Structure formats: structure tokens, C-alpha cells
Amino acid sequence: MDIVGNVLPQVLKDEATEDKGEMARLQSFVGAIAVADLVKTTLGPKGMDKILKPTGPGQEMTHITVTNDGATILKSMYVENPAAKILIEISKTQDEEVGDGTTTVAVLAGELLREGEKLIQKRIHPQQVIAGWRIARDVALKRLRDISTENDIESQEFHNDLIKIAKTTLSSKLITTDRDYFADLCVKAVLRLKGSSNLDYIQIIKIPGGTIRDSYLDDGFILKKQITIGCKRRIENAKILVANTAMDYDKIKIYGTKVKVNSMDKVAEIEAAEKEKMKHKVDKILQYQPTVFVNRQLIYNYPEQLLADAGITVIEHADFEGMERVAAATGAEILSTFDAPERRDQILGNCELIEEIMIGEEKMIKFSGCKKNEACTIVLRGSSIHILDEVDRSIHDVLCVLITTVKNRRVVWGGGNSEMQMAAACDEEAKRVQGKQALAIEAYARALRQLPTIICDNGGYDSAELVQNFKVELEKGNLSYGLNMNDGSIGDMKELGVKECMRVKEQALLAASEAAELIMRVDDIVKCAPRKRERA
């Protein structure tokens, strides 16, 4: 009904709803802040983990995940609230774009909206708030870029920076106790890439058993497959042929082909021809004189036996990714036809040693001394698959951050230093801006300061006092100070060696501001009637 009491005709579909003005805004604030609060406790070195338990029949206890990674948590949640969905979306994008800071981005957006809500309650128009935020964001971004430093990619300092960044990233993860070890491991892996950003070359293999400390970086390439029975288990100076070809039976690719025979003899003939065709293929492969043959697809016994007879070690059923990596690591070309044995030298991959190794209980194939020495493998050990999964995610984060740093090369001090400096820049700007927007700029600064506050809270320290002292230190000109989460004090990050990648911070700031603005601008939420699903 409208205000006069007329019954309004129904315009939307039956189950559709429309919320306007204050109600719509309230709904989005509540949703976004709830999501931010949910992941907030995982932030920082003393952050806690979450257990994610899938719902649905039969899998209640099977695939549980224990994690501290914001994107993983948010991705696995099913939310109804549209604003909450936006936060999840930006967290995902952050994961895809830089790989880390996924919690930060959701928390920052949530804190911005929390401050925004207060301003709205003070009867400031959302557009004014947005105008203020936009100024604040530019100021913060400029400060962030100003305080970042850059080192030459070849220099020792840069190498040290990388290790520090890796340690900082790891400090909030499960493997924080072994962070020195893993930081070194990850940096070595990334430096092997020599500036390329292709994470494919770094393979992560998880094998339950042993302790986390037993994890290691293998400079060779490990394929999680077995060498076919009856072949040599150790090949030196291997010539590798990598193929993607049918080795079960060669189906005829011409459309509409059918075999129609009128006697048993003919069947035998055809069968012989089929066999011969396969033998012909094997012969062609043999012309390349490989010592190892890796195929993506299944290899049937007959060709396998032919190859084994020729003294070739056969690895079958290497999946697509594995095959691409073998090819990349050994410099082999992936073949599907075998008519150019004269190009043998370009086609075959080389490596010094291929051997079957045992990690824990599992047999694997290790390629060491490869022609293109970029690929490497990180073997993760741990007492349970849940721990391994979490370590895998952590290592992935670190590798992403390191690669981003190698690309961008700019670093900032960690321990909340960059957030506090950005907040300070916003506060300074707020003094110069006329009009209500200044309030929004101050709010932006408060939201930024919430990040170190939450980190302190998560550690069980007196956040109000610490953050205030921190502010004072920065004011005094100690620009490299930050939170020391080991003993709950303010310390010089230079001495503690806490560094972070500027690009991660930058992306988090940009994405969080954009999302907060997007949610702030909404004054009307229309929910369409849910699609009717037929029950199976």
C-alpha cells in the first residue's frame, strides 16, 4: 500500500521482494560487516583458523578443511546476502590477481562500511561519503607508493627482501614455527624461475607422513606416476619423448567408418592389420631412439611390451598437466605424430637422471638435471592430509606474493606500518578538505587503522594502547616502526625484518575501496523470485 492507502498493483513476481532506502542500506551493511567479522579473527600472525565442513548427505565428516586463508573460507561459504557476495567476490579476485591479502581485502571493505554506516546515521548523504572516500583512497595510494622502496632484482638486498616477505606472509599461517625454513625454500623455488611468472613450473606434491619439517625442495622434477613394470628403474642421460597419442588402439578418425566382414578369416586379417598399425606406430616412435617414453594416454600391453623390448622405459597415463611440465622441464616437444625423426634433437628432452624414488609410501619418478633448469618440486610432508592442504595453500600464497614482488619489486614495511602511514596521510588530508567529505576521509583513516587493531586483538594484546603508541612513534618520525607481535610491543621493522609486498597492499586497498563504494551507492535491492527447481 502507498501512503494514501491505495492498494498498489503487484508489479514484481510473487516471491520477489524489493527493499528501498534505509532498509536496503541496512541489509547490505549488516551482510557485509558480518562477513568481514567472520574472517577477521584469521588476520595476522596470531590469527585463528576455521574449520569448513561441507553440508550435504554422506559427506558431513569426509572433506573437512582447516584453513586460515580468507579466500578459501569465503569461497566455501554459501551466503544469501547480496552485499556479502560482493565481498566474497573481491576476495576471490584478490586471490586470482596477487594470491595473498584475501582476508585483508574483505576486512578492510567491511571496516569501511562499518564507518560508512556511522556517517549515514549522522545524516550524511552516501554520495558525500563516497566523495570523501575517493579523496582518501587517492591520498592513501600515493602515500603507499611513496613509502615503498625498490631494489635491483639481482642484488643481495632484493634477495633478502624476498626472504623477509616470505617470512611475513608465512607468519600468519599454520607453518609459522618453521617459517625460516619455508621462506628459504619458497624463495629458492621462485628465483629458479628467473623472473618468469609461470607458477606451473613449481610443482607441489603432498604426501602424508613424517613432519612438516621433512618437507623439502627438490631441484628436479617429480612426476607422481610409476614406471611400467618390466622397465629399467634408473636411466642416466635420458632422452625423453613426450607424446600425447592413443596407444590403446588407434581408432579411425574418418567419420562413419564401420568394419563389415563376411568370414572369420577376414576378422583375423583385420585384427592383424590393427596390430600391425600399432606396431608401425611403435616403430616410428623407435626411430626417434628415445630411452624414455612418456605418454599422456593409456598404453595397452602390446605396444608397452614392444617398447619395453626395445629397452625403453615407459611411463603411461601422465595427465595433461604432468605431461606439460615434463615437456617444459626437459625441453621436449609434445608429439602426436611421429613422422619427423630427423628433428630428433629438437624434439627429445634431456635429463641427466631419471629414477624411481620413494617418498613415504609412494613411488614416484624423479627427473633430475633437466635441460631447462627452471622447474622444481616442493615436496610437502605432514601428519595429515588436512595439514598438508593448509600448508599447500600457504605455500601457494607465498609463491604468489613472491612472484608478484619479483614482477613489481616494490616493498613496504610490514607489521601494520603501511596501513598506519596511509591512515596518517588521510588524516592530514582531512584537515585541508572543506565540507562534510572530510568526515568520510577521517572515517577512511579509522578503517585503515582497524587493520593493525584487529591484528593486535587477535594476538590478545591491548590494541587501543598499542595502536596509539604506534601512531605516536610514526608522528615522531620513526617511519619504519610497526607492531611486534612476538611480544606485543612496538618495534622497528627494520630490525625485525618484517616486509610486505607493495602490490598486494595496493590491490587490497583498491579492491576494498571499490567494493565499499559499490555497496554504499545502493539504495534499492530487488530480489527476483528464486528459480523453481524440479526435485529430482
Add this chain to the structure above:
Amino acid sequence: MSLAFDDYGRPYIILREQGSKKRMKGLEAYKSNILAAKAIANTLSSSLGPKGMDKMLVSPDGDVSVTNDGATIVEKMEIQHPTAKLLVELSQSQDAEIGDGTTGVVVLAGKLLEQALTLLDKGIHPLKISDGFDRACDVAIKHLENISEEIDIQANEHEALIQAACTALGSKVVSKRKRELGKIAVTAVLDVADLGRKDVNLDLIKIQTKTGGSVEDTRLISGILIDKDMSHPQMVKEVNDAKICLLTCPFEPPKPKTKHNINISSAEDYKKLYLQEQQYFVDMVKLVKDSGANIALCQWGFDDEANHLLLQNNLPAVRWVSGTDVELIAMATGARIIPRFQEITPEKLGKAGSVKEVQFGTSNERMLVIENCQCTKAVTILIRGGSQMIVDEAKRSIHDAICVIRNLIKDNRIVYGGGSAELACAIQVLQYADEVSSVEQYAIRSFADALEGIPSCLADNCGLNPITSVAQAKARQLQENNHRIGIDCMELGTTDMKEQRIYETLSSKKQQIQLATQVVKMILKIDDVIAPDDY
């Protein structure tokens, strides 16, 4: 529902299943229709103007989109009321024809209906109202043409176009970067525009979105970006001086459309078939290679063997290129689309400066960029942003801006925005009203009131007092005889829209007023609604 009754009050059955139908007629029908349409207009009215707010729309599958674009809002609201649907179509036809002003047209229609409602209450016949609206509309359009100004789109590095694009972008979430995006849009349109014919084929501007980065990273690529990568991971990632072979046939043995069977009855046949099959692949690749092509783009898939042969012959190739992309590449590179391998000739190849693979983010997504095409008449705008919703909204906004620029190239007459044009028309219509001696006078006067509704709505959205600001602007227009006085939405301290440089195209404004009037007339002609009961 029954239409007629006999002497005893029993209904005659006239309509099929009339028991399950309902009917509204007369004034009740008018009012119900108008209220439904107004409900839509009310929802949209808060999105109007530079300080307009966005709407969050949740689709039946739970996907969220946030937008400010009128046509998108009404489309995604999934409206079921028949009259309200007319407004949806209204917004969409404005979008299809002009591309911008989709919110304004619905708001104007809403204001007109509001006026019609009061006129109906006064007892004026609906047809008289629509006649009056019609006459008023003609007057308004004529006046719009009188006050329109021609602008020089070439002057000052296309400054006027950029300003017009900025006006279109001003109300969107990307308004912070309106200048940069406006420039991108202007450059894109001018790159593909045929200034001699004053026409722009918008198909030549491809808008590609990619989440990640921020809106600032949006850029214009003077070439084509396709969301595909090379078919074989080991193919070269960059081809300079590319000669492109554009195929719409798969690298597979042929599949005749006639149903057929090949029967193999002997081992010789079997072997022959095998050889023939191999020959197919070799021939295909050879035909492409012999033509001098150094990259092949194909709309279909590749067989593994063919794929490898391509690699072996050092011929990078891309598979599953979408049909629209194939056409675009053909236009840009001057390539002919080749449907059969036998027809490949060197003349049919397209040329481009370079084709290379670029990578985004950490998740290893790659795209191909075709740059410096022979006939450089296709460009891509690559939109980046923090999340899918932002990117989608940015895409809609840039589309609007591009449409505005195209309209200006077609017809370089503009009117000033900020509600000034509507006010000027309202004044003119009001003057005309007094000259009309029949009942229509009231309708014409109401039309003027409805036009004033637009600046008042703008003012309302900007947090200004709508009544005071409209009254002031109107008075100043009359006193100073200056039709450029509007609402100062951005609080820049001047109400002269020429100084604020808020341009709107004449064609868009004209279309808005005409379309809104038409729809209102249509709604006013409905005096009977018969619908199934459960509708």
C-alpha cells in the same frame, strides 16, 4: 468474471473459462495501470543524475549485479505486471535506439502518468489527455530543436565529445575516472568512425572484461583482444608481421553432411584408410603453410595429430575462436573467412603487426592480442576492476558513453543537461497551453509540470531542495532569457550548464520525450484489462 447476466442474475458464459478470469474496467483499470507504471518509475527515479544511487539486483539464481543503468535495472527486475512491462520496453527501446538516457525516459513517463492521474480525477477524458500530451510533445520537441546548439566535435582535441562522454559517465560507479574513461571511449569511437558518412559501426568496438586490477587499469587496445590461447602449449607466444589464416573448418577429417557409412571388409581397405587419414592431416597443414600464413585462427577444434603437425610446422594456431571474434578479426585484418582448406590463397590472409599472448594475475589466464591490424578499424576496450560486479557495471557505463559519442558524430547538435532543457521546454509548453481554448489546455499544462519533474527529481537526488531549486532555475531562465540554467548537481557554484559543460545529445533528449509520451498515450488508451485470475 462475467460480462453479461440474464434476468435472474445468472451469468452468460461468453469467454472461455471465464470463471477463472478477472477483469478491471474503466477508471479502475486506468488507475491500476498508472499506479503499476509509477511504481517502476519511482524505483528508477533515485538513480537519475550524477548523484543518483545504484540498485542491487539479485537474479533468480542468486547472482548479484549492481547497476545504475535504467534499462538494465528494469530488465533484471523481472517485472510481471503487463502495464509495467510497457515501461520496461520503453527503457529498452531507448537503449537500443540511443543507448543512453534509459533512466530519464522512464522517470519522465512516470511523471506524465502522475499528472494524468490528477487529470482523470478532474473528470477529463483519457483521450483528451493523450491528445493534449501529444500536442505539448510537439511543442517541446520543436523548442528543443530551437535551443539546440551545434558543436564542433573536432575542436580542441575532441573536447566536446569527451565532455559529453563525461556527462554520460558522471552518474555511474566509475565516475571517479570519468575523464580517463571518457577519453578512452572517444578515442575508441573515433578510431572506428566513418566521419565522412557520419556513422559508427559499434560492432568494431569490442569491450572485453577481466576482473583484477582496478578501474584505472582499463585501457584501449588498438587491435583485438580474444580470450583464447595457443592450441599447443609449446607454440610460439608472439608472432610479428602476422599473416593470419582465418578458418571456419575444423582440423579434422571431413565430415560430410550426408549420412554415410564406410564399410571396411578387408585388411587392405583398413590400411588404405589409415594412410588416407594421415594424408588428410598432412594436406590440411600443408595448405595453410603453403599460403604463407604464419598463424592460423580457427573457429573449430583441432585433432591431437593435427595440432602437433601445426606445431611441427612452426605454425601457431588458436582453436575455438568465437564466431563474432572471427568476423571482427576479418574486418580488422582484412582477412577473408575461409570455409574450406582447398580455398586458402595468399590473398585471403589477413595482416597484423603482431599477435601475442599476454598473461594476467597468478591464476595463469592468458589472452591473445592482435595489434596493428592492416585495416586498423577495430579496437578493444579492456575493462579491469576489483570484482565482477564492478567490471560489469563499468562495461555498461562505457557502452553508454560510446553510444553518446556515436550519436554526436551522427548529429552534432546538443542541448544542455542538468534539467535545463526540460525546464526550457516546460516554459514553452506552458505558454502554448494558454493559447489552447479546449479541454486539452489542462493536459498541456500538466505536460509542462511533468517536464519540470525531471529537474526536480535531479535536485532531490543531489540533496537539494527540489521545489526551491526548480523555482529559482525557472525564474532565472525567464528573467535572463537563458535556457541553459539548470540544477547545480555537483555544487560547482554555477547553474549555467554551459559553464559546467554538461552536454546531452539532442537526439537522445528528443527521443526521450517522444517515447515517454507515446507510452503514456498507450497506457491511457487501455480501459479494460482481462487476465487469468492467478496472474
